[in-house]
Amino acid sequence: MDTRVEVKQRKQEDAELDITPMIDVVFLLLAFFVVVSKMDPKPAVDLPIARYGKPVNEKEAISLIVRSTGTLESPVIVYGRIQNNVELSLDPEEQNQQITDFVAEEFAKKPNLTGVIIKTESGVKYQNTNRVFSAIKKAFDEGGIEKPVLVAVEEPQ
Amino acid sequence: MSFSFQCPVCRSVRTAAENLFGKRVRCVDCDNFVIVDDSTLVDPQHDTVGQLLDSQSGDDLIRNSDKLDSMESTSETAVISSQKDQPQSSGQVPAADDSGGGSVRSAWRAESAEGGFDGSNGNPPTGTDAEEFEAFEMTKKGKRAEDEMDMTPMVDVVFLLLIFFMVTASFTLQKSMDLPTKTQDEPSPNVVVDFEDNPEYVSVFVSENNEFRVRTSEYDWEDAPNRHELNVKLRDAKEAVSKPEKMLIMAHAECMHESVVQAMDIGIEHEYKIQVIMTEESF
Numbered sequence: 001m002d003t004r005v006e007v008k009q010r011k012q013e014d015a016e017l018d019i020t021p022m023i024d025v026v027f028l029l030l031a032f033f034v035v036v037s038k039m040d041p042k043p044a045v046d047l048p049i050a051r052y053g054k055p056v057n058e059k060e061a062i063s064l065i066v067r068s069t070g071t072l073e074s075p076v077i078v079y080g081r082i083q084n085n086v087e088l089s090l091d092p093e094e095q096n097q098q099i100t101d102f103v104a105e106e107f108a109k110k111p112n113l114t115g116v117i118i119k120t121e122s123g124v125k126y127q128n129t130n131r132v133f134s135a136i137k138k139a140f141d142e143g144g145i146e147k148p149v150l151v152a153v154e155e156p157q
Numbered sequence: 158m159s160f161s162f163q164c165p166v167c168r169s170v171r172t173a174a175e176n177l178f179g180k181r182v183r184c185v186d187c188d189n190f191v192i193v194d195d196s197t198l199v200d201p202q203h204d205t206v207g208q209l210l211d212s213q214s215g216d217d218l219i220r221n222s223d224k225l226d227s228m229e230s231t232s233e234t235a236v237i238s239s240q241k242d243q244p245q246s247s248g249q250v251p252a253a254d255d256s257g258g259g260s261v262r263s264a265w266r267a268e269s270a271e272g273g274f275d276g277s278n279g280n281p282p283t284g285t286d287a288e289e290f291e292a293f294e295m296t297k298k299g300k301r302a303e304d305e306m307d308m309t310p311m312v313d314v315v316f317l318l319l320i321f322f323m324v325t326a327s328f329t330l331q332k333s334m335d336l337p338t339k340t341q342d343e344p345s346p347n348v349v350v351d352f353e354d355n356p357e358y359v360s361v362f363v364s365e366n367n368e369f370r371v372r373t374s375e376y377d378w379e380d381a382p383n384r385h386e387l388n389v390k391l392r393d394a395k396e397a398v399s400k401p402e403k404m405l406i407m408a409h410a411e412c413m414h415e416s417v418v419q420a421m422d423i424g425i426e427h428e429y430k431i432q433v434i435m436t437e438e439s440f
Contacts, residue, residue, distance in 0.1 A: 025315045032319070048415040050422035053332025066414075117333055120414045126363070127410040129417070130435045133336060150333035153418055 046121045050153035061150075062106050062116045064099065064132060068123035096135040103139035107147075119152040162197040164189070170199055334421055337432055356399035359391065359429065361420050362440040365411035369420060370440055374399045378440050384419050391427050404429035407436045 045065055088095045107113060116136050120129045129151065136149050161172045167187035181192050191197065356374035361381075363369060369381040371390045375397050381387040394401060404424040408417045417433065424431045 021312055022315070025312060025319065029315070029319055029322075032322070036322075048418040050332070050334060050418050052422050052425040053334055055330040056333045058331045117331065118336065122413070122415045124414045125410070126408045126412050126414050126417050127435060129336075129414045130408075130410075149336050151336045151414075151418060152331055152333050153422075155332055 045119045045152070046123075047119060047152050047154040048122050049156050051156060053153040053155065056117065056150060057114065058117065060112070060114045062103060062113060063152075064116065064118050064136075066118065066120040066124050066128055066132060068121040092131065096131065096138075099132060099135035100139040100142075103136050104143050107139070107143055107145050113147065115148040115150055117150045117152050160193075161199050162191075162193045163199045164191055165197060166191065334418065334425070335431075337430075357401055358403050358405050359394045359401045360405045360407060361387070361391075361424070362407045362436075363409055363412045363416050363420060364439060365409045367413050367416040369416075372440070373397060373401065384423060387420065388423050388426070391423055391429070395427055395429075402430055404431050406431060406433045407440065408433060409439065410435055410437050 046068075088098045103116060118129060118132055118136075120132075133149055139145070140147065159172045159174055160178060161170055163170050164184040164187060166189045167184060169184065169186040171185060173182055173193055177193060179192070179194050181190050183190050360372045361369055362372070362378065369384075369387045370378045371381050371387065371394070372378045373394045375394075379390070381390050391404070406417060406420050406424070408420075421431055421433070
């Protein structure tokens with residue numbers, strides 16, 4: 001009968017309508033995770049713990065990672081802007097020159113960078129941080145750049 | 158397997174599957190819902206042909222197909238119906254029959270899928286199938302209604318997940334500290350001299366063994382073996398008469414980066430302006 005066909009059609013329409021809130025929620029979830037998730041995989045660095053670190057946007061800064069591996073005088077230094085990390089040579093003099101060149105080059109390409117973050121691992125001696133700092137300062141002095149040099153820390157859990 | 162009943166509204170005799178006995182079914186002829194129990198039970202041999210002659214007025218496809226099924230309940234009417242509108246040869250397996258009406262075939266297919274129709278004897282379905290088809294239709298509709306309701310718990314769960322991830326997700330930003338180091342190519346003791354008698358400064362020395370020593374305008378180097386001692390000393394230094402605002406961290410070249418960061422952290426806590434220099438002397 002006609003009435004039966006009508007009932008059938010209306011029920012189908014109802015079933016289609018009910019999907020809408022679910023799609024809303026799924027889209028909400030999708031947007032949420034797109035915003036929250038970090039697309040760039042970061043190398044794990046064992047940073048010193050401090051309570052009063054300021055948040056900094058890593059994507060707008062140069063990161064230098066000073067690892068506790070390597071020799072004590074010249075630990076392995078990795079540089080790069082989050083991705084495309086490159087290991088530097090183990091010779092301290094060469095390292096300094098490479099850091100200076102890299103920083104100068106990056107700031108020439110992107111003058112809007114907010115600064116340089118030194119990510120020194122916990123087991124590294126302070127003289128290495130100081131040496132990296134000096135190399136960065138050298139690049140800053142040569143290029144007339146006035147940007148902060150930061151040490152990365154981790155919040156206590 | 159099946160029983161016959163008479164619809165109390167239109168008086169037509171129909172058959173229905175045994176499991177529907179005592180339940181509410183819809184009469185195919187008048188579309189009314191009737192409860193089939195002892196009061197409607199009839200002997201299937203009577204009245205069947207008369208009812209068939211009664212119900213010739215249908216014009217739409219579903220109704221025709223329903224009637225076709227009922228007509229086929231006796232062998233004579235099966236022949237009549239096949240001459241009339243459904244050119245259907247008896248003895249054929251219904252699912253393979255392409256010439257029959259669409260809804261008839263779908264009903265048969267549904268039957269064979271449910272196992273209600275025994276296709277092995279090669280006979281077309283009997284009148285029983287009409288009612289079984291009705292019953293099948295009803296359960297299908299009931300299931301569809303349940304499908305719609307099933308969406309709610311899923312949305313609930315999805316919301317729960319959303320809340321879970323909102324609570325657990327860590328919006329970790331890289332934390333950092335300014336490194337206010339004096340530029341120096343060589344660690345030189347001369348720099349230290351400038352600060353030595355300056356009452357504005359509190360000096361913190363980090364030894365090669367990662368121990369802290371503090372000097373203020375009020376006292377010369379005093380040990381602060383751990384960070385809590387250093388915390389106390391820097392807090393007290395702030396209360397001194399000279400009101401020191403600045404803090405000089407003298408880091409021994411051999412001390413750990415970690416210790417310097419610790420000293421800086423405590424300095425920031427007490428709102429000092431921090432300077433860091435590296436030295437190779439001990440104090």
